[in-house]
Amino acid sequence: MTLSPMDTAASKTPESMAKRIRGLSDRTIAWIFVAPTIFLLLAVNIFPLIWTIRLSFTNFRVNRPNNDVEWVGLRNYKRILSDPDVWNTMQATAHFLIWTIALQVLIGFFLAFLINKKFKGNDMWTTIIVFPMMLSPAVVGNFWTFLYQPQIGLFNYVVTFFTGGDPASFSMIGDVHLAPWAIIIADTWMWTPFVMLICLAGLRSIPDSIYEAAECDRASKWRQFWTLTIPMALPFLMLAVLFRGIENFKMFDLVVQLTGGGPGNTTTLTSIDLKREAFEKWRTGYSSAYAVILFVTVFGLASIYVKALNKVKER
C-alpha cells in the first residue's frame, strides 16, 4: 500500500503531541491559536482606551504623581466643548481635511487615468510619481520650508515668474491666509501618489471586455467614462478617501515642521493641540477627554462612511 504525502506527514508527528491534541476539541485548539492575538488586542488597544475614558473624568496630571487625583465628572468635557480655541482648531482641521482630500482624489484619479493608458515609459513615470510618498513627512516639511522661502524659495520664484510680483512680497508660511494652503499644497504633493495607486488598482480591475461591449454598443468615450469607469472605480475612490481622511485627521509632523501651528493658531490642527495639552502642559485628564471626543468623532464618521462604502460595493 502506498501512503499519501498527508499520511506520511501525519505519521511523522510526534506521538505525544498527537495524543495531546486528540484530546482537545477544534474550538479549543482555535482558541489556543487566537488567544495571544486577543490578549494583545486587549492589552494594547482596549485597556488603554478604557483607561483613557476613566482618566478623562479626573484632574490627573502624569507629571504630578504625588498630587491627589480628583474625580471631576464632566468638567473636562465641558471645558473642551466650550473653548473657542478648540473649535477654531477643529475648523482648521476640517478645512485641511476637505481640501487635501478633494485635491488628492481629483489629481490622483486623473494621474491614475493617464498612467493606466499603455504608453512607453509607463513604469518609469509611475515610479517617479510615487517618489514623494516614500519620503518622511518631517523631511518633506523641511524641504517645502525651503521651497516657500521668499528670498531663495523655488515656489515663490515660480509664482512670481508668472504673476510678475516680487518674490519677497508674500510669505506662504508666514501669512495667516496662505499658511493653511502651504500645508495643503505640501500634503497634496506628498500623498496624491498614494491615491493614484489605489485608483490605478481600481481602474486595472475593470475587465477590458466591458469596454469592448460598450464599443460594440457604440457608446462614446465620455459615456464609457461616466457609466463604466467612474461607478466601477468608485469603491476604490471611496477607500482612498477613507484612508486619507483618517491619516490627515492625525496629521502632525508635516505641519509642525512647516509652520509649528502658526502663524498664531491658524494651522494648529487637533493633533497638535492634543499633543500640547498631553505632553507639554501635561494635563492628562483634560487631554484624555480631548482624545475621547476626537475618537468618538472619527469613529462615528468612519462608521457612517464604511456603511456607505459597503452599499456602493454591493451595487
Place this chain on the structure above:
Amino acid sequence: MKTNLFTTAAVGAIVASSLATSAMADGHATELTLCWAAWDPANSLIELSKDFEEQSGHTMNFEFVPWPSFADRMLNELNSGGQLCDLMIGDSQWIGGGAENGHYVKLNEFFDANSISMDDFLPATVTGYAEWPKNTPNYYALPAYADVVGWTYRKDWFDRPELQTEFMDTYGRKLDVPASLEELRDIAAFFQGRDIDGTTVYGAAIYTERGSEGITMGVTNALYNYGFEYENPDQPYDLEGFVNSAGAIAGLELYKELYDIGTPPGSSNWYMGENIDAYRSGQVAMQMNFAFIWPGVEADENVGNGNSGYFPNPAGPAGQFAQLGGQGISVVAYSEKQEAALEYIQWFAQPAVQQRWWDLGGASALRAVVENPDFATSQPYAQTFLDSMAIVKDFWAEPAYADLLIPMQERMHNFVIAGDGTAKEALDGLVRDWTEVFEDEGKL
C-alpha cells in the same frame, strides 16, 4: 581539540571580564550619563569632561537632544522616573517642577559638606538656575551654563562711510550700537531691503518661533524694558495691571513694529538656528540670539575676524533688561549612581575647571572666572556677556511653566506675526489664561 581551545578562550574571556568588572567596582568606577541639549556648548562639555574621566576613573556618556525636542524628550524621561540620565542640565524653567515633583536631588547638604558656596556664582544664575522657591536658599542645581539674549551686529556694515552719512541725514544721529529699543528699530528699518554689495539685506533677525518657546524668549526683551512684570511684586500671582500694563502694551507694539518693518520676509517662525543662518549668510544687519552663539560668530570666516560686534539688549523707558537663558546641572533623583554624579558636580564647581570651561567655549557663571580682570578682554564678546548677565530676567519657573508658556506663545504669535487683534487684547488674554492656570494650581 578545536572545541577545547574555543571553550578555554571563552572561559578566559568571561573570567577576564569579571575581573575587570570587579576591579572597576572596587575603584568605584561608574558609567555616568549626562543629559543636555545638542548644541555647540555640549561639544565643549565633552572635551571638558575628559579631564573628569581621567581624574575620577568614571566614564562619561552623553545624551544630547536637539533643542526643539529637548523639553519633550527630557521631561518625559523625568516624569516617567527614567534612569537614563544621572546628571541633567535642564532648562531654567524646569527647576520648579524638578524640585516639587522630586525629579532633582536637593543639593544643600552636599554643597555645605563640600564647601561649595552659591555666593561664588553670579546671583542671577543662582536665582535663575538653582533655587526653588525663588529667592530662598534651597538649591536643586549648580549653575552650569550662563546664557542671556543679546545682539550681534555687522560692524563692517555699520562702519561704511556712505551708510554713516545716509543714516545721519535720515535720523540725525550716528549709525552705532543702539542705546534704546527705539533706536534699534530705526536701524533695522534703515537696513531693511537695502542693497549691500549686490545683495538685498534686511534689518534684524528676531525670535518669532511658534512651536516651542521662541517668540516668548524674544518678545520679553521688549516687554521687560517697557514695564511688563510677571506679577505684582507685593502680591504673588496678582497679574492684572502688571502683565497688561500700559508699558507692556507699548513694548509689545514695538516688537510687532520691529517685526513688520525690520525683519527678513518669511521669518515668521525663526528661533536660534534660523537667526544664526540668516546672520552668517549675510542676510541681516543685526541678530537677536542667546550668547552661546558668539564663539561661533567669531570663528566664522564671513562674519568673524572683527566684522561683528556685540551689544546687550537695549534699554526701554522702564529700564534695561534681557531674557535669561542658560541652565543649571542637577543630579537626577532616579539615578542609581548619585554618588558619582555628585562627584562630577564637585569637580565641575572648581575654579580651574570653570576657567577651562570658558576657554573651551562654555559659559561659566563662577564669579572667580567672570570677575577676573582679564575676563572682559578675553574675547570680543566677553564684556557684552558681563553687561548682559547683569540685567537678566527670567520667565516663570513654576512647576506649571509649560501651561504658562503655551498661551504666551499663542497670544504673542497671534498678535505679532498673524496681526490678530491688538496688543492690549493679547496681554489681557494672557492675564485670563495665566489666571486660569494659577486657579487650577490652587495658587489663586
